[in-house]
Amino acid sequence: MTDQSVRRLIISAALTLAAVFLAVGAVRGYDLTLLIAGTIAALGVSVVIYLQVPSMSDDEVELEVAMKKLGGGESPDKVRLVAIGELADVKHAFNEMAKRVGDRMRQATAELSHLELMLQSVADAIIMVDRHGEIVHLNQAAERMFHLKEKAVGRTFIEAVRDHEFDSLLKKCLSSGSRQEGTIEVRPGRRVYDVTVSPLPGEPGAAMVIRDLTEIKRLERVRRDFVANISHELRTPLASLKLLAETLKAGACDDPAVAADFLGRIEVETDKLTQMVRELGELSRIESGESPLVKKSLDIVPFIEKVVKRLRPQADRAELALSVETVPGLKPVPADADRIEQVLVNLIHNAIKFTLPGGKITVTAATTPVGVEISVKDTGVGISPDDLPRIFERFYKADKARSGGGTGLGLAIAKHIIQAHGGDIRAESYPGKGAKFTFTLPG
Template identity: 35%
Template sequence: MKFWKSVVGKLWFTILSLVLIVLFILTVLLLEFIENYHVEEAEKDLTQLADKIAVIIENHEDQPLARSITWELADNLTSIAIIQDDKHVWYSPNDDNHLSSITLEQIKHDRDLHKALTDRKKVSKRAVPNNAGSDNERLIVGVPYEKDGKKGMVFLSQSLLAVKDTTKHTTRYIFLAAGIAIVLTTFFAFFLSSRVTYPLRKMREGAQDLAKGKFDTKIPILTQDEIGELAIAFNQMGRQLNFHINALNQEKEQLSNILSSMADGVITINIDGTILVTNPPAERFLQAWYYEQNMNIKEGDNLPPEAKELFQNAVNTEKEQMIEMTLQGRSWVLLMSPLYAESHVRGAVAVLRDMTEERRLDKLREDFIANVSHELRTPISMLQGYSEAIVDDIASTEEEKKEIAQIIYDESLRMGRLVNDLLDLARMESGHTGLHYETVNLHEFLEKISRKFSGVAKEKGVSLTEDISVSQPECVFDEDKMEQVFTNLIDNALRHTESGGSVHIAAQIVKDGLKIDIKDSGSGIPEEDLPFIFERFYKADKARTRGRAGTGLGLAIVKNIVEAHGGSIAVHSSIDKGTTFTFYIPTKAQDDV
């Protein structure tokens, strides 16, 4: 900032200008006063001397002697002229033609001097005699007198050069004092303006720091006057701003954390329809929509048409609006509520909830009820039909009755297994698995499992092999539950593998745990069904599994048993290439059993 535009420059210039104006006025008035004073003193002295000469002339009979006495009374700078009856004029010997140049005619033409002659009154006047320069101004004083009936005037003339010399000498001192005063005033004004404006400059710097976000700025308090009080108020304002800004930042961070941790998407929309704030779930929704519409992600101020229409309805009606929309195979519920600024609507907030899982659970629940009904209806219908055959004596021979009774028995066992599976699954999902750990010889255990299914595999023409690569044959787990896992997985593999195929069981110790692979060369599982095969009653490709026994609960039970052991299970499959189920359970020491 330039000096002249700063507060210091303006204040310094104002003080200096004020002092200069005052000094100028005082100097002019003082010089005028001094000059007038000296002139008045000279006039007073001349008037007294003129009165004295008039008295001498009036009191002496010998007029020549009286005039000689009067000539002695005048100094070298004073000239005397005595005029009698307006006819006779006598001049002092030292008159250097200043008064003698003033003739009677000129006196008559001078209003003041002529008035003194006619009215016989005292007169005082500053005049420049004829043929004299302007620097030879003189003071002329006239006093009337009367002697023996003869009237006259005594005129005294004195040069004002001495007065002017005195005035010039005094003027030099006055200008010297004024110059010193100006210099001192300049330094004092600069010092005063700098000292007065120093706190203001600090406040300006503090305000600039506040504008940059440095709310801990503190202004030094140098005085106890109004500026000091202003500095105290400024510091208090800074503390209050710092407190409120920190509070706002905390609330903003808290709100941001809440929005970021929400499972639901949140979009804040301005009144013109532009997006102001989004959280990660909402951003994923918008990115999916941009991808579907082949839009650039930078065009982030656009909403899907359904959301725009819902936004307009919410703003126009000032009521909450809701729709359900599908995007990339996922179901979304969009709830739009108006936002208010005092009494008018300033925008809206949209809450997005991914309902895909809920809709899938609803579908699974419906499928569960349908599957349970179907699984129970089939054996009940068979029980009812064959029971009626016995009651109605349709089975005539003993062999037919035994066959019917065997079918009724098998179907009742199937219903029992279904009910037991449901009870076991419910118990496992509620955390009441009730595992009974024991030390098991892995070789003997897998051989038992192989013998259990060797007959079925041979009957179907499927090769059942095993590979046990373990250095420690003994493992700790619940033998019954783990046998149920192997039974379900191998049974599934055999049912979905055609004649000429193979089922391979591999076991190995990895990372303090037991890893089991059950691989078949069957028909495989579609990729889109893989994430759901461990759900209850879920059957991959219903047409492909139609006619094959199974309740749809086996894999759900397998997953719960493996997870109850602290392990995990995964599946890899390709259509017409086969499926591999891999599960891992951590080994336990005998002391932990």
Template identity: 35%
Template structure:
């Protein structure tokens, strides 16, 4: 609405003020001009009556006086001369409103008689005859009698009306001009304010680069300059806050731990991807439908309530989808009270698994060493106590002691080798190798063992690149371990197939057997130390140390490759590895 705007209010204020002043001024002007016209008419009539009376007193003849009076009078007036001998002379007039002034009216009308009696006062008097307003002025004669000048007020009123119209017209023009200039001036004054309003609206929408044009050098111009400075400062601070927010968001999003930020009502304010995964897993485990609204985990709710009640950090543990989580919930303060909390959820499964592996490692090493140590101790006591009487018996016991010592040495060497690999201290002696001849030689080496175990060993080659860069001894150690395991875990009449593929990018080798297979629950652990599948299905003489596959994995990873296993129980197992042909 125009009248609700600053331009409308300012224009209306100026218009009302000027209109009020003009109305008061016109009122006094009309009063002044009304009295002025009457006063001027009286003065003119008085001068005329005095001139005529002086002519009469100068003893001129009557005809001359009457002719001179006709020339001196105003055509719209009427002059009446009362001579001393009570004779009257009445002039002509162009004003029909004065036709009532005649000899009959002078002789018979009481109003005319009253004028005659008061002629000595030389004052003007207003008359109303037959609704006609007339003003009269009289001057006495020296020898008696008087001169009267009559004039109708309609002529004066007409002049007054013309003056009033002129004043009203001038006032109307002044009001129109005032309205125009008030709107123009208000628009000029408020134009920068309108620009500032538009700029402020743009600021609320985040357009902080909006500038207000500085149109004047007055207070409004100074306001525009300060407004632009404020916008620049806001833009600077908002950009700084946005950068800090993005940095914080990036930090939170890149954290491996899950982060929840909750308010007092348990509503999620901030959440990162690991926390999203934790929330999805909890809802999947505790709810039936996939499209139901996600709920906050119970332990997290309890921790939030405890933090709000006690105003201290709370530590809780939970198990979800077979994984162990530790939840640290700390309060967030808003001045003096807790406004929410930050929950950091860490997946401790790997740490717990490593701790278990450490304990299992000690137990497995103790177990692996206990048997040969017991055998060494037992057989050596038999020799010392002369239980073995013949030389052949002693040689047999000594042979067993020697084999167990070799077994212990092999175990210790493999442990040391594995420790160096896991510590990143493995040394690779990379050289160019003819891969086809290399693979054929290793497979040929196991043909005798395969025949002894009544297992068929075959080799399939698809070599597009003959020369590769690798540590031949280490890769031979990997292939030897995989082929030996495949043969040892295959029954008589079984089959072990070795597939080798090479191109310009990588060397891919698979060792496939149709043996007993590996249980599905054991597959994630086959490359860990001392892993052995179900020991009830493995003959005593076929058991190894359980370190070969772990060593093989470290060797392949040192070559920047990868090793994996696929197996189905009672159908067979396939171990495969892939390494680059060019070592970097």
């Protein structure tokens, strides 16, 4: 209560009491002189009390108003006093204090926005909840990870995320107040997350940090498979070489015809190994960007015709019809001719390997809105839907018998070369209905 209101209360209380006193006295017939004397005495005491309560100066009122504004949350920059009058020093000190409060608030706001920026820039999802499990804060990574399109703040974690495994870790942390860690697999085999839930320091609630391990796990698997595949691929030719050498040593070399046959087979196995080592080296060079592309303007039609001419003897030997279909007006594209030749040779070579005699292979080229598209289509054995998504992986061979000692690296290399050109490569096929491989080259 302010001093002014205390003073107003005293006056009104004294006047009311005097009026009541006089009225009651008059009704009851008390001595009027005595009554008036009593009333005057009471009013006198009230005036003394009234004078005891200090009245506020304009300066004090101004200060009081300013402090209330500051306390009420008004920006300290707007609460400034003109430092003149009796309380000039106090007003000056107040202004200094308001300025410092303003500076601290600005500093705190800047720190908060830095923290917010950091929180939003990390790849890990971060979600903070209060003691009831209601989301109070989350970053963009969390919104993306859990597809939280509408506002998640204010909803409970389970309502927003709808995953009981995450929720049970969170609940354990909230009820025990201790840090919880775990690995959660969502839709088994699909996505793997590393989760840490920590209690918030000094207040009830928890912070959950979720890292998506799916890609790391996939790369680990690819590396493991790669090592396993490479040792498998080496084992077969090495075992053949060992056997051939042992047989020769055991006396086969005494028969010139047998010896010649064995030496020929040794040569084939060694060639296979050499080819594999060459292709592996090439793959790693392309992947690491060690041998950059040498792009020049490539005239598509003469280029395709040259490659087809080179492979025609092989197609003839396999009794396959190999034809080229192009459209007029194909514009040249910037490309590394040697590398694209390697891709096209592998595609046509594969078509020859996987098509039965009497079949047909067609190489086509067409214009697309962004460049050109080259396809190799055959009427061969085709690829099963299970194998189709995997044929561009290193060493993947769907039909080992037909692969004719191929390394299974050709399509992996082709994919890298095409991607390095900014294009893409895809396969369409049905078992028994042949296959069609298409790659694009941007213009």
